[in-house]
Amino acid sequence: MSHINDTITALATPPGQGALGIIRVSGKQAISIVNELFKGKDLTQVDSHTIHLGTIRNDQNEIIDEVLVSIFKGPHSYTKEDVIEISSHGSPYILQKILSLLVTKGARLAKPGEFTQKAFLNGRFDLTQAEAVADLIASENAGMQQTAMKQMRGGFSDEIKNLREQLVHFASMIELELDFAEEDVEFADRHGLLDLIAKIQTLIQSLIASFEYGNVLKNGVPTVIAGKPNAGKSTLLNALLNEEKAIVSDVAGTTRDFIEDQIYLDGIAFRFIDTAGLRETDDKVESIGVQRTLEKMKLASLVLYLVDLENETIDSIADQVTELQASEAPFLIIGNKVDSGNSELMKWLGDRGDAIMISAKEKSNLDELKSRLKAFISIPTQSDVIVTNARHLQSLQQTDEALNRVIEGINMQMSNDLVAQDIRSSLFHLGEITGEVTTDDLLENIFSKFCIGK
Ligand SMILES: Nc1nc2c(ncn2[C@@H]2O[C@H](COP(=O)(O)OP(=O)(O)OP(=O)(O)O)[C@@H](O)[C@H]2O)c(=O)[nH]1
């Protein structure tokens, strides 16, 4: 059983061989436990935030390694407890040896995320900030890193906590009214309450809206390249990736399964999915491919629809373009093969508004295509806070729904205990976001996704 008073230890650097390895120890006994193994200065006597050279020895006084230990005395440490970091040579054998010596002296191996969980439970930061630590470690590009960093440094927590506190005030006023039910008094000003709810909902709704972009940062933009056989879809995929990933040939129906890879444009991952060309076919395998193309198109955030400027005519393409324009999926029409294209079709497509003309084979006008892709993602301004966490999104939505019920209750002059109940429910969901309200399951769920040692 885990216990907040245990002294825990774990490897903080990745497993495997490295120049250095770092082992963390946190808890009441952190300093005394390490001191039993460390030969050098008496660690119980040194100042916080100092580093000391010495050796780690086993019970037979054999040297395991020469190490540096860093001392952080609580509360001025990551977990707010006494923390020691032992920096040794990065041999898995040495690190394992030191860890097991620490355990024999009374430390317990930490669970994933347990250091951060201690930091949260000791009030170092709130739950959104703790979660941001995991996001920061997992960040793979500038966008993810910046959003995680912003959230770790406070993000929307303060604003939510502040509004929640004001709502707590109204909740207690309304509950006071319940105690004086016979006397028909009104402690909670209904106009003030409605104003506050409007403020909270404005914040919540902008946070909910930012999730779409947060999701893009985390998961990329699935972009399907579609069109008739031989339109040059695979050639375009290869040109965008700068790699001969997909087979290109002048045989119609070359690509049968979909082929997928991504590139980063301004820190945003666009996942391109090259698909089987769309046509009626008797070939069994190809028709499965076509089916998959249609499914992928439905799931895509963006469809790049390629028109073969060399081999199509206005008549042969008009129906498909009209169909595409009537569909709900966001799409971009691309006239390919401008190098040998027919000018009549080019002019006709050009008149359809947003179409752009490229040559996938000669890689011409690809920069224009890339900037159109970037423009497709509306990037919130620098100061906007972005929600990337599905848990936060869910709690925000639940708060919003509860607040709608409060408004409805007030407007319909429902009884106070019903209104009070909905306010409590919105307080609960708001509190879940920052961790003012938690359950063991919730914490378990969050911290089990962390790395060991963080
Ligand atoms: N002239 C010219 N030919 C191109 C261009 N892009 C592609 N092609 C040619 O068009 C033919 C078909 O190219 P692919 O990339 O295999 O076409 P696809 O759309 O993937 O075809 P399927 O996989 O069969 O659906 C090949 O011979 C390419 O060399 C271009 O910009 N200009």
Ligand SMILES: [Mg+2]
């Ligand atoms: Mg192909």
